[in-house]
Amino acid sequence: MHVTCTNAIVEVTLDWLRQAGHARRECVALWLGRRDPATIDVVEAYRPEQTAEIDMFHIPPRGMTELHAVLRQRRLMVAAQVHSHPAEAFHSKADDRWAIVRHEGALSLVVPHFALQTTTQSFLSHTKVYRLTAACRWQEIREAELSPSWLTIT
Numbered sequence: 001m002h003v004t005c006t007n008a009i010v011e012v013t014l015d016w017l018r019q020a021g022h023a024r025r026e027c028v029a030l031w032l033g034r035r036d037p038a039t040i041d042v043v044e045a046y047r048p049e050q051t052a053e054i055d056m057f058h059i060p061p062r063g064m065t066e067l068h069a070v071l072r073q074r075r076l077m078v079a080a081q082v083h084s085h086p087a088e089a090f091h092s093k094a095d096d097r098w099a100i101v102r103h104e105g106a107l108s109l110v111v112p113h114f115a116l117q118t119t120t121q122s123f124l125s126h127t128k129v130y131r132l133t134a135a136c137r138w139q140e141i142r143e144a145e146l147s148p149s150w151l152t153i154t
Contacts, residue, residue: 001105005042007120012045017084021114025052033079040079080107089128091138106132
């Protein structure tokens with residue numbers, strides 16, 4: 001499933017990641033979207049209630065309940081999750097275990113260095129993008145494969 005997202009949504013996401021990064025904490029943002037037969041169009045960035053430290057984040061049950069209410073009210077889905085890491089970008093065992101998106105083809109994006117060095121222009125080259133396979137494994141999508149197959153930023 002191809003995901004499209006605007007530069008404006010990427011910028012909002014990066015602002016949240018940077019704010020947390022200045023406090024030396026990870027952060028997660030969710031891209032909410034609408035699906036048609038061929039694409040998921042991201043229509044907003046959503047920052048769920050969360051607790052975070054330098055190397056982890058957690059969305060408590062109340063945050064998940066609020067997320068589900070927003071999804072129902074707005075008739076949206078979680079198209080992708082985007083979170084920061086303190087150093088290099090990779091999908092850790094904790095990222096695998098605590099992933100919010102769980103449908104086949106779901107995207108999980110990891111931004112290095114708390115996004116402090118990432119701009120909307122460098123977002124795709126700095127960020128590691130993973131998709132959930134039918135076997136429930138997170139597989140990296142190389143930058144060269146991203147567009148137009150998986151993710152387009154406009």
